[in-house]
Amino acid sequence: MTTEPLIEHIKQQVDPRPEDLHLFTSKFREVVVTKGKFLLQPDTHVKHEYFVVKGCLSAYYLDKKGNKSIVQFAIENWWLGDFDAFYNGVPSKLYIEALEDSTLLAINYNDLQTLFQQSPIFERYFRILVTSAFISLRKRILSSLGKSIKERYLEFCESYPNIEGRVPNYQIASYLGVSPEGLSRARRKMKALKKS
Amino acid sequence: MTTEPLIEHIKQQVDPRPEDLHLFTSKFREVVVTKGKFLLQPDTHVKHEYFVVKGCLSAYYLDKKGNKSIVQFAIENWWLGDFDAFYNGVPSKLYIEALEDSTLLAINYNDLQTLFQQSPIFERYFRILVTSAFISLRKRILSSLGKSIKERYLEFCESYPNIEGRVPNYQIASYLGVSPEGLSRARRKMKALKKS
DNA sequence: CAATATGATTGACTTAAATCAATTAGGATT
């Protein structure tokens, strides 16, 4: 099991002592999900949070009519999970599906709480992570309010250049909350503009 | 200066020692903003985060065309600020305007960082706060993707029963990313349904 | 009480994007 990417990620945010890191990595176990399989499905008790070591996944909700809304993509060095279910103990409503063969590191709730007690540096690590995730979500909200498909797609490509190209467009459409046809037309118009 | 509401709020989330609280409250100063005045305007260096003791405020962006997008309302016991500008040191693009005469408690960046060092319990307090704010934003994203005005308005009223009724409808429309006329029509249809 | 201002509603019209249906384009697989 390789925890190297996670350790690197932590070191970018905080400055843990070796013993903190040792404690930290001891709490994780490796999880492998092959393409098309699910890491999480609704109506389950969510025990883990996940760090993506390799691969690509999407997290989405399905409403009663079967409409899919992707709330998050995750690639290497992203955290992923149903935070609501994980922290509030409510049943999950989320699907997490592997878009590529993926390897993740999982930590369970009790281990994480123990960790926070024993090494407050990780409280800081997660505070910083969640704060920047919050800021990103605010930008996404802003993008989804009153902007055209074209504008939203451009902002998406700018924010997540590593994801555009790696996942099919109809998935990106679902993330943006638009139809695949709508996204296709917006992309065509953009190409026409570029040429001129 | 009354820090009571803030202390109460903290105690609901974590269990601080008296000396932690004493240190904490010493870092705050009181700020008063009268109705219609601004707590924050774009292109300023954001030095503070705010806790609302009394009143009601809105935080919004204006795009080039002058369209307003409200990203947050804040009433009693809410935290408020331009987190992006505050944590990342970039110039603010946000307006924060008082919708009622308001009293807030402000803490500046350096004091907050010092506080985190000296009392890790507050690192935890903010981690918990931001995590739940993140979860709420995810719900809002979900609501804004592909849902009708009526559905979004209903979810808003359910999520923020204290705000609906306290701020004018055209502000709520701006928060939902719809036109005031659109919200008005949605509300009328809802009333018609209720009667039957 | 008239006068004013603010917010909410309504009607007429327009528009962006969804939907539905069909076709095309690429990759795999054999």
Add this chain to the structure above:
DNA sequence: AATCCTAATTGATTTAAGTCAATCATATTG
């Protein structure tokens, strides 16, 4: 190369919501 399968594109049509303009409701103030 022929067949499949999935994703992307295109065209035709519908629809939800925006825009514009006017009116109504209600407080507030001189």
